Amino acid sequence: MSECAHAADLPRPEPVPLGTTRPECLEAGTDPARLRLRLTCGHGGCCDSPPSRHATGHFRATGHPVTRSFEPGESRRRCFEDGSTV
Known part of the structure; x- marks a missing residue:
């Protein structure tokens, strides 16, 4: 996976999800289709x-x-700013 410029700015640990959908x-x-967790805010x-x-x-x-996949068993991340996989 390639790092995007925004990965370093993500909160650690990841935010607690604000809800399930x-x-x-x-x-x-x-x-909802293929749930995603917004890693900046937990949305x-x-x-x-x-x-x-x-x-x-x-x-x-x-x-x-x-975002990170919020589906069971998945951890794929995507950056909407630069289109990269994080």
Whole structure:
């Protein structure tokens, strides 16, 4: 995996998840897809697979660039700022 410039700024340890799903999905009445944890703030949400693109929306609204898979057994990370795998 390559390091992105934002990885060094992530809190250690990772933030505690604020919930088990994306509030925007619940409000819209949709099922979250492929949950992600925002590593800056602990916000849990879906990936960009659904048409609503909640993951990109959270990045644009907050500037929080790095997510980690919140699915059991997965640890994949992605940086929305530079598109790298963290």
